[in-house]
Amino acid sequence: MTASVIPLPRRPEAPSRTKRNLTVLATLALLVWALLSVDAELDRLVDLPARLASMFDRMFLPPDWDYFGTAAAAMVASIQMAWIGTLIGAVISLPLGFFGARNVSSGPVSNMVRLFLNAVRAFPELVLAVVVFVPIAGLGPVAGTLAIGVHSVGTLGKLTAEAVEGIDPGPVEAARATGARPLQVQRWGVIPQVLPEVVAFWLYRFEINLRAAAVLGIVGAGGIGQILSNTLEYRRFDKAGMAILIIIVATILIDYISGTVRRRIIEGSGARRIQGDVLEQPELVEVPASPLSERGRAMARVDTDVG
Amino acid sequence: MIDFKNASVTYPGGVHALRDLTLQIPDGEMVVIVGLSGAGKSTLIRAINGLVPLTGGDVTVDGKSVAKARGGELRRIRSRIGMIFQTFNLVKRTTVLNNVLMGRLHATPTWRSLVGRYRPGDVEIAMRALERVGIVEKAYVRAANLSGGQQQRVGIARALAQEPKIILADEPVASLDPPTSHMVMRDLQRINRELGITTIVNLHFLDLAKVYGDRIIGMRDGQLVYDGSGAQADENVFRDIYGRSLTADDVLEAAATR
Numbered sequence: 055m056t057a058s059v060i061p062l063p064r065r066p067e068a069p070s071r072t073k074r075n076l077t078v079l080a081t082l083a084l085l086v087w088a089l090l091s092v093d094a095e096l097d098r099l100v101d102l103p104a105r106l107a108s109m110f111d112r113m114f115l116p117p118d119w120d121y122f123g124t125a126a127a128a129m130v131a132s133i134q135m136a137w138i139g140t141l142i143g144a145v146i147s148l149p150l151g152f153f154g155a156r157n158v159s160s161g162p163v164s165n166m167v168r169l170f171l172n173a174v175r176a177f178p179e180l181v182l183a184v185v186v187f188v189p190i191a192g193l194g195p196v197a198g199t200l201a202i203g204v205h206s207v208g209t210l211g212k213l214t215a216e217a218v219e220g221i222d223p224g225p226v227e228a229a230r231a232t233g234a235r236p237l238q239v240q241r242w243g244v245i246p247q248v249l250p251e252v253v254a255f256w257l258y259r260f261e262i263n264l265r266a267a268a269v270l271g272i273v274g275a276g277g278i279g280q281i282l283s284n285t286l287e288y289r290r291f292d293k294a295g296m297a298i299l300i301i302i303v304a305t306i307l308i309d310y311i312s313g314t315v316r317r318r319i320i321e322g323s324g325a326r327r328i329q330g331d332v333l334e335q336p337e338l339v340e341v342p343a344s345p346l347s348e349r350g351r352a353m354a355r356v357d358t359d360v361g
Numbered sequence: 362m363i364d365f366k367n368a369s370v371t372y373p374g375g376v377h378a379l380r381d382l383t384l385q386i387p388d389g390e391m392v393v394i395v396g397l398s399g400a401g402k403s404t405l406i407r408a409i410n411g412l413v414p415l416t417g418g419d420v421t422v423d424g425k426s427v428a429k430a431r432g433g434e435l436r437r438i439r440s441r442i443g444m445i446f447q448t449f450n451l452v453k454r455t456t457v458l459n460n461v462l463m464g465r466l467h468a469t470p471t472w473r474s475l476v477g478r479y480r481p482g483d484v485e486i487a488m489r490a491l492e493r494v495g496i497v498e499k500a501y502v503r504a505a506n507l508s509g510g511q512q513q514r515v516g517i518a519r520a521l522a523q524e525p526k527i528i529l530a531d532e533p534v535a536s537l538d539p540p541t542s543h544m545v546m547r548d549l550q551r552i553n554r555e556l557g558i559t560t561i562v563n564l565h566f567l568d569l570a571k572v573y574g575d576r577i578i579g580m581r582d583g584q585l586v587y588d589g590s591g592a593q594a595d596e597n598v599f600r601d602i603y604g605r606s607l608t609a610d611d612v613l614e615a616a617a618t619r
Contacts, residue, residue: 224450228516231410232523233440234466238474242463246455 113295121296125281129300132277133308135199135270136263142199143206143263144256150207151214151252158218158226158244168215175208179266184273198275202263213255217248254316261312268301362387362423363409363527363559369417370404370583378404380583381418388526391553392561393574393591397603401583402563406529409561410442411435422527440467443520443558445549447532449512453505457496457515460504461487464522483522490521494548510541517548528552530562534569539613542566546573566613567599 153159154167177185183201191197221244229243271279278301285293363386370379378401386392394402407413408420408427415428422438430438443464451460465483466474473479479487491497494514499507504515513533520528530549534542546562550573553560564570570577570591577594579587579602587594587602600606 222450224446224448225452227412228444228446228450228519229463229466231412231439231442231444232464232466232519233436233438233442234463234474235436235471237471238466238469241475242455242459242466243452246452246459250454 139202142203154215
């Protein structure tokens with residue numbers, strides 16, 4: 055009996071790597087081009103540590119403690135700008151989010167609302183403040199607050215619309231089946247499903263807006279940014295150091311509080327589930343893992359360095 | 362009295378879910394609809410409260426045409442018809458009581474429901490509905506924290522809170538284990554007997570259908586293929602409805618012991 059040779063199936067060709075190599079080359083070329091064209095004085099990097107040390111020395115060793123009161127008051131003004139701006143954004147974005155959601159709104163309406171939200175979102179707070187609100191409201195915190203509010207409408211509206219699109223349609227059908235009116239269906243079939251996520255978005259937006267408020271001061275919108283820009287202009291580095299200290303401490307503190315509250319809102323909302331006598335049918339037992347609640351949870355975990 | 366007159370539903374895409382169905386269900390009956398999935402059971406049930414619009418013929422409830430009703434007229438018809446779902450369809454993030462109070466929305470002014478200030482009388486009705494299904498102690502618990510059987514009872518309480526004349530149940534026990542299934546079916550039977558509410562239940566387990574169905578309606582390919590008492594429905598009848606011989610999957614007890 056001779057050992058018969060079983061023909062093995064042909065081995066596949068290794069896939070071409072040309073594409074990958076080209077991508078790497080192109081990326082490198084872009085990097086070189088960018089480095090050359092920004093004309094960075096890279097040799098100055100060498101004495102960067104010394105400059106940083108000297109600046110640190112002038113700002114923080116010691117900071118101007120007598121300036122604490124003024125700087126803290128300005129920080130409070132910035133926090134107020136961020137808070138009121140966020141409230142404006144939340145109140146206006148909530149109905150817009152519902153109108154922008156395809157499943158509860160009509161096609162043409164949701165398209166128009168989304169177009170509007172995208173347009174609003176395209177303008178950063180800084181641009182809105184300089185171009186629109188400083189000319190209207192004059193220099194000061196009002197302009198900054200309005201700029202923050204309007205930009206927040208854009209982002210919060212989009213997030214709300216997506217949250218609404220991710221809901222479980224079952225309770226909505228149940229509410230309609232009871233003979234409830236359309237507004238009642240939204241109020242009791244949709245809002246309880248999305249509210250935890252949406253409130254978490256609001257808080258997260260507040261954290262971002264706090265940073266925006268600090269920056270906006272530099273273009274004359276009051277608050278801690280204005281203090282920073284003024285003191286640096288007059289080279290009072292010890293006063294600037296005080297302002298920076300306050301910004302850092304206040305931001306960390308508020309991020310911590312807001313983050314804790316967000317986590318509680320998201321995880322406290324139906325995170326625990328008793329499966330009990332429900333059969334092992336994953337698609338029925340598990341809450342439909344909508345992309346939004348995933349995002350909501352991700353946001354609850356976001357750390358302080360996201361601005 | 363529910364009256365189907367040559368009712369047809371053709372979904373976009375050409376699926377005929379109901380074909381020329383003529384059927385009468387008098388007040389107070391306990392009817393079980395059986396048939397394979399896709400036979401039109403869900404469509405039949407949803408045609409009664411207008412969640413699925415007819416594409417031909419008519420359905421009337423107490424003489425009022427569901428097919429022709431729009432807006433407030435349709436909502437008035439729906440308010441007299443409670444509905445129970447396979448996946449319970451509760452808002453899991455809110456309390457049991459808020460879910461049951463959904464059944465009172467039809468009787469609550471919009472402004473009251475928007476701010477969540479239900480009338481004390483409506484809260485009382487919701488509480489009594491919870492008492493009837495035996496979970497009033499869970500009234501202020503989040504629905505997400507209940508087991509499947511408890512959630513389905515909340516679903517029943519929500520339907521009862523409407524003070525309906527008719528209850529529709531679309532596969533109410535398909536996601537529950539056998540003992541819980543019997544509990545939920547007994548609840549429905551009790552509601553039918555004690556309150557005289559016409560009860561129409563979709564089931565695919567034949568033994569449950571025989572036990573709880575005073576009247577059994579068999580559906581196949583969108584057509585009525587059997588209409589008779591549960592006592593008369595023997596294995597041959599079910600084989601006819603299903604168009605194939607029966608398997609262990611068609612019986613709850615057998616499915617449970619597998």
